[in-house]
Amino acid sequence: MKRLAKAEVAIIGGTGLDATLNDAEQVRVGTPYGLPPPITIGHIDGSPTAFLPRHGINHMLPPHRVNYRANIFALNQIGVKRIVATNAVGSMRPHLKPGDLVVPHDLVDFTKLRHLTFYDDAPVTHVDVSHLYCPTIRALLIGQAKAQGVEITDQAVLACTEGPRYETPAEIEMLRRLGCDIVGMTGIPEAVLARELEICYATICFVSNMATGMQKRLTTKEVSKVAKVKLPVIQHLLKETIRHLPNRRRCYCASALEGAKFEAR
Numbered sequence: 001m002k003r004l005a006k007a008e009v010a011i012i013g014g015t016g017l018d019a020t021l022n023d024a025e026q027v028r029v030g031t032p033y034g035l036p037p038p039i040t041i042g043h044i045d046g047s048p049t050a051f052l053p054r055h056g057i058n059h060m061l062p063p064h065r066v067n068y069r070a071n072i073f074a075l076n077q078i079g080v081k082r083i084v085a086t087n088a089v090g091s092m093r094p095h096l097k098p099g100d101l102v103v104p105h106d107l108v109d110f111t112k113l114r115h116l117t118f119y120d121d122a123p124v125t126h127v128d129v130s131h132l133y134c135p136t137i138r139a140l141l142i143g144q145a146k147a148q149g150v151e152i153t154d155q156a157v158l159a160c161t162e163g164p165r166y167e168t169p170a171e172i173e174m175l176r177r178l179g180c181d182i183v184g185m186t187g188i189p190e191a192v193l194a195r196e197l198e199i200c201y202a203t204i205c206f207v208s209n210m211a212t213g214m215q216k217r218l219t220t221k222e223v224s225k226v227a228k229v230k231l232p233v234i235q236h237l238l239k240e241t242i243r244h245l246p247n248r249r250r251c252y253c254a255s256a257l258e259g260a261k262f263e264a265r
Contacts (some may be wrong), residue, residue: 004029004043006079009047009242012071012190013086014227015059020044020235023067029074033115036070039078044242050080054186062164063185069115081254082245083194084137084238085203088223089167090211091175096153098226100207101233103141104158107132107233108180110186111157111162117187117231118196124262127212128195130151134253137241144240150233157239158189158205169213204237206230210264 005027011017021042028038038052052071055061059246075083089102096102097181109116119125138154145152159175161167163185167175175183182205208216208223 006042008081010075010083011238012054012082013051014082014094016231021049021051021237023245029077031070031073033069033073044239057207062121062217064163068193069187082200086234087184087186087203087205088208088210089182090206091182091207092172092211093181094205098207098209100180102156102205103133103138103193104156107158107187109160111160111188114189125260127256127260132191133199133202134251136251137200140241141204142245144237158187159183161185166218167212172213182250195256197256198256223254
């Protein structure tokens, strides 16, 4: 039996990011939660790195139908300890324009129907998300952007909605008043599931549009257009971030389950 390829770093994102890797091959990884999309495993500067297309091959899965548990569990199965993700988002702030890059520092969950945890059974497990995004990966994403002269916003709250429809103007106004800055449909439960398996996780978002009520109409065409323009920049930042990851993990992500499980007395 062929041995399953391994990688300690993974990229999760949309179509085209697999081209970030050299000498790539595709593998299928079964999980108790179903079969995720094919995972591409290649190298960045000789370091084994995986790419998982969140929406499947050819972007076939809407955000509310993505099997997030299968995706994260499969990456864990191949040895992934760090995930660098990408997300398309809408802006709820006038200073964040289409094409801008954002590294969020926090997240608010407004989803309704998703499987949010690996821990449905005993022991009851409450994972700490005081700092949901890995500080090491965040710092590298921000630092590499600045080193390359790429403008980036390093403080923003991401609101995750259910989809697949866009939000109403009233919903956007509510999210804005609650302190959210950008809005997307794929941030949850991906980030939390990674934390539950003690995997470091952070994301770089690109603003694809102004949120509902801040422009006349939203279309997927404009989202795809911005994504295509920003793809080379994001690819470069992902490569540089992964190249500069330290060998040892010294963040709290690696010990997220310490003290998280309820022990009956």
